[in-house]
Amino acid sequence: MINKRLQVLLIGLLFALNTLNAQDLKLDYYLPDNVQYNPDIPTPKSVIGHEVGEWHITHDKLVMYMKAVAAASERITIEEIGTTHEGRTQLLLTVTHPINHIGIDKIRSDHSWLTYPNEADKFDVKKMPAVVYMGYSIHGNEPSGSNASMLMAYYMAAAQGPEIDNALRNTVVLIDPSFNPDGLTRFSTWANMHKSKNVNPDPNDREYREVWPGGRTNHYWFDLNRDWLPVQQPESRNRITKYHQWKPNILTDHHEMGTNSTFFFQPGVPSRTHPLTPKLNQEMTGKIGEYHAKALDSIGSLYYTKEGYDDFYYGKGSTFPDINGGMGILFEQASSRGHAQESANGILRFPFTVRNQFTTSLSTWSAAVAMRVELLEYQKDFYKRALREADGDSHKAYIFKAEKDPARTYHLAEILARQEIDFYRPSRRIRLDGEEYMPDNSYIIPLKQRNYKIIKAMFEQRTTFEDSLFYDISGWTYPMAFNMEYHEMSSRDYGRNQLGEKVDILPFPKGEIIGGQSNYAYAFEWHGYYAPRAANKLLSKGVRLKVSTNKFTDENKKEFDRGTILIPVAGQSVSSFDLFEMMKKIVDTDALDIYALNTGLTGGVSLGSNSFVTLEKPEVALVVEAGSSSDIGEVWHLLDTRMNMLATKLQANRLGSNAIDRYNSIVITGSLNLSEGAMNNLKRWIRNGGTLIGTGSAVGWMSRNKLTNLKTIRAEAPSAEEISYDQITNYVRGQNIPGGVYMSELDLSHPMSFGYYNENLPTFRRGNTIIEPSESKFANPGKYTDSPLISGWISDANLETLKGTSTIRVSALGSGRIVSLVDNPNFRAFWYGTNKLMMNAIFFGRLVNRVSAQ
Template identity: 75%
Template sequence: MKTKLAGLLCVFYICTGFQAFGQKNLDYYLPQNISFNPAIPTPESVIGHKVGEWHITHDKLVLYMRELAKISDRITLEEIGRTHEGRPQVLLTITHPTNQLGIDKIRSDHAWLTYPNEADKFDIKKMPVVTYMGFSIHGNEPSGSNASLLVAYYMAAAQGSEVENMLRNSVILLDPSFNPDGLNRFATWANMHKSKRVNPDPMDREYSEAWPGGRTNHYWFDLNRDWLPLQQPESRNRVAKYHQWKPNILTDHHEMGTNSTFFFQPGVPQRTHPLTPELNQELTQKIGNYHAAALDSIGSLYFTEEGYDDFYYGKGSTFPDINGGIGILFEQASSRGHAQESDNGILEFPFTIKNQFNTALSTWKAAVEMRVELLDYQRDFYKRVLREADNDNVKAYIFKAEKDPARAFHLAEILDAQEIDFYRPSREIKLNDESYNQDNAYIVPLKQRNYKLIKAMFEKRTEFQDSLFYDISGWTYPAAFNLEYAEMSSRDYSRNQLGGKVDNLQFPKGQVVGGQSNYAYVFEWHGYYAPRAANRLLEKGIRIKVATSKFIGSDEKEFDRGSILVPVANQALSETELFYELQQIAENDALQIHAMNTGLTGGVSLGSNTFINLEKPEVALIVEADNSYDAGEVWHLLDTRMNMLVTKLPESRVGSNAIDRYNTIIITGGLDLSERETDNLKRWISNGGTLVGIGSAVEWMARNKLSDLKAVEVEYPGTEDITYDQINNYARSQYIPGGVYMSELQLSHPMAFGYYREELPVFKRGTILIEPSESKFANAAVYAEEPLISGWISDANLEAMKGASSVRVSSIGRGRVVSLVDNPNFRAFWYGTNKLMMNAIFFGRIINGYSAR
């Protein structure tokens, strides 16, 4: 009787899904017609649980990969770098043992295919195809990394002539976790909330991560938007390895909403970037047939050519398309835990892993069977770019930052990491009323193998086949860095203008001009790292002042508004100690610091009341509210670049007196505050605090009477010609997907200190448009009358944007409210507007109250 009862209970649990969830043996995943080498350890034998039973943590994932590399002669493993949290990024090179013996030559020969003048020396029929398989760049899309256990095991242990042939004719670069920190954060969450009887109720806490979730890296960046700008170490490490190999295919395994099925590229055809060759999409579609067959064989539903696109080159699935390869996005419906109810039935975690595993194998099969075709495409891609460069009206780009070499350096740093050749000018070049010389400028000739990548970074594009974008539509890099730059036509450019090729890029060094002073020092605010320098002095107890008027030094140099005065007398450091400190600052922050030997300067004297004492910033960043991306960008800017302390203050503390220790509070989205909590924030502002709002926070501040901003009313066209099935696309087309727009600054305003040109390119995303204040001094910046630089925008939004405020300052009592309509820190590569953020922090409290009315 007892045995029968146990059997009935077992049947009951299997039928209802209890306990069966996640309990899948290898037979559930692996092909049944393949034998496996028993000497190769299975994942379970190393990690201690079945694949899909628990979410793999990063340490166990790396442990298994290292074990495979020890035992299998098909696999080598290297650590390609470390994350912010110190986790290793590992990359497996998988191929036939005989290939492993000559792997360096295989890599070198393959890379030479991307050099047009060398490529024909190689017989592609004898070369292996190279595939880069990457998993779970979003940490809470974990089926990819969990599937990588199976992919690695299969490639190490599968036996038979077919497998041997595939290994001989291919090299697999397997990156088991694109985002180790995010993956580990999510795995911890999912595992800590797993019940013995897995509950598929979507309301269970297991399926609702705490803010900020595991999608992002340590600083809450979306790493799948960083392949082009390379602002995070995970991306720099990975892309360096990508360029060493130049793979033919790169796969990017993601997840999407629970109620969906499975997607593979190509995406929406008319939303492919025009710089991507048509043949790229044809090959993507041909590879897609292999995925369809694989998913058909296991009965999985899927879709393709809808929803996603191939436009923004900063994504993993699109970045290869501008680099002679084929990028493939996989999107698997996500269980977001161990099992969850969905429109397609209960979605179990092992099932999501199985789909990712099968499409990894179908990619491998496609790569081998299309090997010669893919290698030929890659070789021809780089040959064609030289012809395209010859036909381009633009022959080179030249750029500089006249008063801030650090910004120009950081753009050059990205070019260097992307293997783009650039040079110093051989002589002075004058273009468009600007002089570019050997000391401050860089030239990027277009006739080189990365022609298309250069165009993708530098071009200004305003015409598009479609008005819908999965990501941003414009990202012109010299505008993002607010550089003086020009397109050089054949009339402007010749090869003899190229001086030395920059092979050893060095951060620019500043200096103290005039030696040690016993009176004062001055440095201008133009330098990108001037705020870092000011904060370092304030942290050491050094009194500093900011100039609100221009003045002329004894050497006839004019110092701009925003210049920082460092008196020598009555400081915490001696004259010699202060001089040494400033020497270190000048060198580390690329600043020219000028010794002043008299206060009798031209214009205003150094003792004038127009020099205002600066207070050390005490900054709180409100977190656990709204979008984590914008908050992470602020945290990253202050912590990693400006070396400033910033307190990540939970939203729940805003209603307490805890906020009184800060003089600056930054919010990056709408808050969920009670009336009492909002009143407490108003009290804090009235007592002299500076509240800085970015993006959607601007709307929230206006609704809650923290500012007097009014939205511009936009008249959108009617829907008379719109059919029912076009409603969603019509609504999306009225959204600004992200592009580059010109604003105009009031250079005398403290919010514009450090800028030396009225024109400032900004990144705008979304439809927040603010009417300009009647008081012109409250409008620190407005959009230009012809604002569009690069990107897509509807006619209605473009018209409404003209003259609208982009930076506004309001008053409450003794405090100030700074509204930054556009995100000045976008994805960490928008260096040109970072200074708006820093000016709000350093100068918000000195803004004249009359001007902010």
């Protein structure tokens, strides 16, 4: 009987789905019909000029409606929490009962105190509202969420009745209508500009095929749903500030997936949950899921749960709350990718996708009301358990520094501060494993604090896992990402008396000019993260620079490392006074020490030696419209926002023209589809002195196309004889390297290693491009160690194959060079430790001599 009823319901649903036209679309298609609505609250159509789902909402109209509904309702307040790269406003709506609004600051403060174990018991959770953060469309081309946010705001403002009043009294709902305003704008423009009067559901129509880079990402083509933990993008920083102010009990993260799918809600695959996430978290997520199932059943929508997706990487919106005492809920709706598209389940129309997102927003609210006390008790106990777990941890604190680069130390500390982690200066010198950690260059993070779980998630090295498949990466150890000198302090290493001043204000470090104004020369070492920025700044102003390819010492016995930048005073196009003024600005802005040199008679090599090579100002092109937009976007972001360097985004089809002759460096991050003529033109450019830089999969492409003579190797896959048919997909995925931390070693004398002062360099690796090492040791400036795995999962066969292989190779072609960086040195903008490899390729790639370039 039940099956027959369900069959009738599905037939009716598919009929409605195939026959609903724009002219038939009304607001009541979405709204529950068991409540009355306040006529004084503006409907979306009355503000934006069309029904929700008739067109894709543009961000400006979304903002317009949210401000209008907030102005009309005493249940809603609205605030601008920041702006995006493109200057679009990020909004946050606070929705609750008007009585709660009167004391909203105290509600927020009391709720926050639940996360302080020593204070939490002072509060009676039975009398406190639950906090729900509803976030929509972090991927701009997954727009059903942001469109549904208008319906949620309208419903919460306009719906009347005792049940609504009770829900409003017992919850505070934060609505973030667009996690990614820039991406949403890019996609909505595309979908709307290609919409026909008679909507065409043919998947081949241009409406459903965005041009590169698409609307998924933000301005610099970053996936914002990977940035919750590293918080490197402004959209993330603005959001995380509000998140930590409220510490929500539930956060919803509304996404879309393939058109032929249905609807997914968490929990994900049980075996792929991060071990730091309490089991009770997943049990309660499953209990919340029952509300989603009931709601979706009521409108006849198909769905699934506990498969496909996971709760492992804490940089995602649906997983980040799991180490912050809350529940992260991922929703994945099959995407129409436009206004209507043929699918395996019939014609998938955009309004239907919006309705599912709205329906599960309502079911989340219902769950929060019903489970309010349970959620608040869980949050309170979560932080108490965290302290107990810290007591049982063999590690008691972490201490870290980057002795020759205070900027890197600062930027790691900056993330700690954004995640509300307590850290301190050491009270005295601490010596561990041959390293000295000083009060002025180091930080200590005690583990026994309320954010113990976040600290472990950031700093641990994990190599054992219950499951070998991951939706995202499997390792991301932060001190390794920043190439820190650091130590995991045991109870024998650590005592509370080692904690000096707690860091509450984190100023950007400044350098100094040592020796004052010089009439001869200045020098700064390449160790500093912002040394390339300083060099480019000077070169852009016509200042002549040289780089030292050997070590030398000045008259004060200060030893300067290879890669040191020399700035002669004589023969410059600027006066000695103006040059000194430039030096003063650099020490203020770039965290570098600059040394005044008063004689060229230095130890080692003299300043007039041919060991000092004149630098050419970088002229950089980034090849776009080919490969991953995220990978090349990371390079663009690095050069533009951190190094203040011009970088031209060059369409791949321009490589066949003479336009490339104005650049001395070209960066590619994926496979290209070049004609024979374009390939020959690129080779001509390299032979004439250009530097081609390839990362990740581009390394294999350069090898296959005979730009280099590098040999790629592949691990032998294990036998599949025992694999059943339904496990084939998982078997294939299991042969891939999902992303983790691996140890490499550098030849510190090589130009590609300038600025590094330790031979060991942790790198981020994802993907199966493995390069056989050269027989000449001089041609391997970087290679994996014999025990490379630090953090993450890798198959035994891949690990064995990876040992001792190249991470960096430089090849010669005529007068030019081809730099192959097997790993991505710019991963998600928080891999600060390897950014210098990219900068070295740009500044010094052409300095590599032919003997070592193979």
